[in-house]
Amino acid sequence: MPPVPPASHTPADRTPAPRFPDTASLRARATAALRRCGADLDAAAATGPDGADTVLARTPLTGGTLARLPAATAEQADAAIDDAHRAFHHWRTVPAPRRGALVKRLGELLTAHKDDLADLVTIEAGKIRSEALGEVQEMIDICDFAVGLSRQLYGRTIAGERPGHRLAETWHPLGVVGVISAFNFPVAVWSWNTAIALVCGDTVVWKPSELTPLTALACDALLARAAAADAPPGVHRLLLGARACGERLVDDPRVALVSATGSVRMGREVAPRVAARFGRCLLELGGNNAAVVTPSADLDLAVRGIVFSAAGTAGQRCTTLRRLIVHEDIADRLTERMVHAYGQLPLGDPFDAATLVGPLITTAAHTAMAEALATAQRDGGKLLTGGDRCFAAEAPDAAYVRPAIVRMPEQTEIVRTETFAPVLYVLTYRTLDEAVALHNDVPQGLSSSIFTQDQREAERFLAADGSDCGIANVNIGTSGAEIGGAFGGEKETGGGRESGSDAWRAYMRRATNTVNYSADLPLAQGVNFL
Structure with missing residues (x-):
């Protein structure tokens, strides 16, 4: 699988490399935190060789091993x-x-x-x-x-x-x-x-x-x-x-x-x-969550909600926004604003207060993301931004990746498949019935949202023949649920x-x-x- 080239909107060298903590300092920090909680990492550590009888604690910040546990x-x-x-x-x-x-x-x-x-x-x-x-x-x-x-x-x-x-x-x-x-x-x-x-x-x-x-x-x-x-x-x-x-x-x-x-x-x-x-x-x-954006939507509000839902936690929430279903009249305008917003996302050390996107959990997650992007492009999709791996020299065993946006001609099989990484597919619709049908045409049914200032559109989305998900929101993104409501979804969720x-x-x-x-x-x- 060839690597996905960086999109023209996001040159790979535009962000200076941050200073990353080393694995030894992270191990010391974890050990101290555990001790204050009442757990002794040194006492819990395994003494034998690595194997099926050991669990390796590692950090995605560097890819290094923190401890070996029985x-x-x-x-x-x-x-x-x-x-x-x-x-x-x-x-x-x-x-x-x-x-x-x-x-x-x-x-x-x-x-x-x-x-x-x-x-x-x-x-x-x-x-x-x-x-x-x-x-x-x-x-x-x-x-x-x-x-x-x-x-x-x-x-x-x-x-x-x-x-x-x-x-x-x-x-x-x-x-x-x-x-x-x-x-x-x-x-x-x-x-x-x-x-x-x-x-x-x-x-x-x-x-x-x-x-x-x-x-x-x-x-x-x-x-x-x-x-x-x-x-x-x-x-x-x-x-x-x-x-x-x-x-x-x-x-x-x-x-x-x-x-x-x-x-x-x-x-x-x-x-x-x-x-x-x-x-x-x-x-x-699983969750293959979508948001519908209608012509009446407040685009300033929508962009903020979409970016957090799609790029937050480096796209590794079960409620991460993975599909954006936009009315054809506003699709170009919204995607342009989305690409600009993605270009402002600081990527790097998650302990740095300025960072908004940290690493993927493993390099295997990056491989899966690259394969999904390659498949989407073979299906006729256009990579608008992101997908490139960063800081490989500074953190060769970690996977820091720019969140990606892909404009798709239709909802292909890769779009219907959950990829646990920050990949956002953009689709267009003409009628709200068409948008709801696109939204529901995936095997998963966890979280969903609609951005609109039209009450009829909002109620249509929340109705019995609207979103088929366990979570259906209006004018907020798909992630960030409060604990007061029941959390879960339908179908393959x-x-x-x-x-x-x-x-x-x-x-x-x-x-x-x-x-x-x-x-x-x-x-x-x-x-x-x-």
């Missing part, structure tokens, strides 16, 4: 599940507000160690400083939400047909929750699941991405400190490892719910295996819902109760028997 064995994974299962038998009987007190303590510790966790998120996931701090704030916010929820796990009283009877619905703890998380939100997604699961009376076994083990060590240490006062041992267990660890969670019948965030390919494997043992799945998978609203119900089991307080025994539906 991977959990199958026996250790089973023991962790057993610990959580035994702890559940006690934890489910603790009153929910007392369970909420543990999450409150966790939120307080997260607040106290916000900078430490943000350091680790930047070091391991490559996020710019404001986004790393924002991710930790999201953890704090979900703890606040969960604490309030601990006093609001409401059932209901239902009108029944029989005199002297009461019909009710109650909710009870479910069991062990297995959390499998991805690299791009290494701590927030864990907190969405764990804070809610704990107040619901469940215990948690967490298998984080093998790309972000250090952030997981820090979170586990903070939760252990929060739980030390009155929670049973085993209320939370951490499993560092690769595929085999996840498979233990997927296949073990003691794990009542598997909440898995990752690729569609992973979801296709996880879902049938959990279903085969009649367990529950909560899947957060998996159908799961996490975080706010009534997503807590996935972590509990429902019981319908009929209480007869009369001296008679009437049967429902008028049945006579004895």
Whole structure:
């Protein structure tokens, strides 16, 4: 695959090379942050040779290795599940507000160690400083939400047909929750699941991405400190490892719910295996998100929303904007402004406050991006800006890449395929019905938006025959969801819902109760028997 040449709008040498931190200084910074959180990296480090029994902690800032950690064995994974299962038998009987007190303590510790966790998120996931701090704030916010929820796990009283009877619905703890998380939100997604699961009376076994083990060590240490006062041992267990660890969670019948965030390919494997043992799945998978821009749109507002959604986190959010569907009358004007805005994005060291675009997680991610751009151009697309790799001399093992914009003649197969990198495809439409059809003609259904000042267009997009996504926005981009709403999507996105609203119900089991307080025994539906 030949490299994608830089577009004429973005000469490769226009940005002076920043000063990058070296791997040794990043290792020292991570070690200090972990120590303040309560985790000892030196004590946790593996001593044997590299292999299947080790997890390499590395940093995308340089591509260098930060630490070698022992991977959990199958026996250790089973023991962790057993610990959580035994702890559940006690934890489910603790009153929910007392369970909420543990999450409150966790939120307080997260607040106290916000900078430490943000350091680790930047070091391991490559996020710019404001986004790393924002991710930790999201953890704090979900703890606040969960604490309030601990006093609001409401059932209901239902009108029944029989005199002297009461019909009710109650909710009870479910069991062990297995959390499998991805690299791009290494701590927030864990907190969405764990804070809610704990107040619901469940215990948690967490298998984080093998790309972000250090952030997981820090979170586990903070939760252990929060739980030390009155929670049973085993209320939370951490499993560092690769595929085999996840498979233990997927296949073990003691794990009542598997909440898995990752690729569609992973979801296709996880879902049938959990279903085969009649367990529950909560899947957060791919997203090929689009925004529609109508002729009435405020283009200043639209450009700001589009650039953050498409280029933020270096295009590595599940909610990243990947398709821009623009009315043909304004397409040239909008793309010109987009190219100009992309040209102003500072690329480089994510610890530098001026940087807005950090590295891709691996050089393999850059290879996938280059292949997608080459395919798009073979399909008739025109690369308007970006796609070139930068700072290869300064950081040869890292992948700093300029976000790309490609004008496409139609929605080809590569446009319908999620590429986890900052590639934005621009398509045009004539009628809003055509735009909605283009929008929905992809296998994924996570996040969507429309930029318009016409209420009819906005309502059409939000209607039952409008966007088919789990998230549909008006005059904001596709990324940056608040924790108060349920997060998730449809189709190949998996159908799961996490975080706010009534997503807590996935972590509990429902019981319908009929209480007869009369001296008679009437049967429902008028049945006579004895």
